[in-house]
Amino acid sequence: MAATDISHPAKRQRIGGDLKPSGLKVIGTHNGTFHCDEALAVYILRLTETYRDADIKRSRDPNVLDTCDIVVDVGAVYNESKQRFDHHQRGFEEVFGHGFTTKLSSAGLIYKHFGREIISNQLQLTPDDPKVDSLWLKLYKEFIEAIDGIDNGIPQYHEDIQPKYRNRTDLSSRVSWLNPAWNEPFDSQAVDALFLKASQLAGEEFLGRLNYYCRSWLPARNLVLEALSRRTNVDPSGRIIMFDQFAPWKEHLFELEQELSIPTTAQPFYVIYPDETGGNWRVQAVPLSPESFESRKALPEPWRGVRDEDLSRISGIDDCIFVHASGFIGGNKTKDGAMVMAKKALEA
Structure with a gap:
């Protein structure tokens, strides 16, 4: 959707007055x-x-x-x-x-x-x-x-919880x-x-x-919707989503899964996308919920907390960068490498 300038109402500001101009609400x-x-x-x-x-x-x-x-x-x-x-x-x-x-x-x-x-x-x-x-x-x-x-x-x-600070x-x-x-x-x-x-x-x-x-929000939603619709082209299982550009996806993914009635047996496990710099690629495990620290299927345990050449050797995948100690995200220097990481993680 093309960018749209949102205009403010007329700067004319007036309260009250004895006379009401003709036609003025x-x-x-x-x-x-x-x-x-x-x-x-x-x-x-x-x-x-x-x-x-x-x-x-x-x-x-x-x-x-x-x-x-x-x-x-x-x-x-x-x-x-x-x-x-x-x-x-x-x-x-x-x-x-x-x-x-x-x-x-x-x-x-x-x-x-x-x-x-x-x-x-x-x-x-x-x-x-x-x-x-x-x-x-x-x-x-x-x-x-x-x-x-x-x-x-x-x-x-819902309950009387004492806040730690006032906002x-x-x-x-x-x-x-x-x-x-x-x-x-x-x-x-x-x-x-x-x-x-x-x-x-x-x-x-x-x-x-x-x-x-x-x-910003609506274009990101459209990107997630498009990626969801073509996920079986990325992998026949439908468990991997691919983005060609970085965009916030978590909120949209969970909302669209519900709106589209995607069963749990077909919901994606991994999301692949270029990082914010565009130089490297990420493979991220989808969490159980947008706020959860637990994943639907974390990256394999032997990869967790390992980096660079050591990770490439253990995984058998070239150009690995890292996998987080919790297994929720990993990195590779190439798109193909990130894809191989996701596919191997599916099989693990």
Whole structure:
């Protein structure tokens, strides 16, 4: 997929005002202390065609909110047809679906309903392009869900485990730090300006992630999918995958194996690829899971911890460089040598 420039919404930033220019939409959210979820929700709404360049009104007055075209994070109503997207009301338990079970904040609500449109617009793809759905789900998993969980006070761990350290560098915390301190003056206009700054911060990080997943994550996924589809051409067993260029593969391999319903009897044991310098080749054993240190089939025990000529002599394979002491990875100076290592490891 060709690289795509992801544009930011118009720099025009304005909150409120007594007059509403003809045709200008208005986004309503609450005033006072702001949080990451509505800061992001407002930003990404302004990436849609309907709410591009929309004005913003920050208020808790129902009469003011009733004049808005869409309201997020306030109003105690979730109703798509009325364009009301609050999540604080009793009985609200909406989740993203697709296997996700975290209760949505206003960020997740807006992203659930408008995310596909935003992605297709930003990347200039048709809404039915399968890449849109892949990126929509990936961005929720890696970026939006944590904002939903933090805003709703959902613990990250199922059990009460005392962390070894505190992390206050996440996006939600950085947005929170932009609010005035308890002993600083709370001026409404100043806080509105800080809200715009928070919205810009959250939105730029959102676009940065989308940009990364479009330019880097998705191309890597496509490489893994292609390598999986032709793995029997590499070895009839289908247990060896070959990449002609280095790319991150672990996450994609496990996800694609599940999506393609590849049985365990046909799942690959080894991945061959050039190292980052392109000068040598690696043969890596596929782990039991992306985070596991155990392999489906580690390289042979007699090779482990042996290097260079000694390894070539023991294995009977020319140009060997090393095999790690745990047997999870080895190296050879040539592509053919790495292939022979993988095939001999299969037979071991």
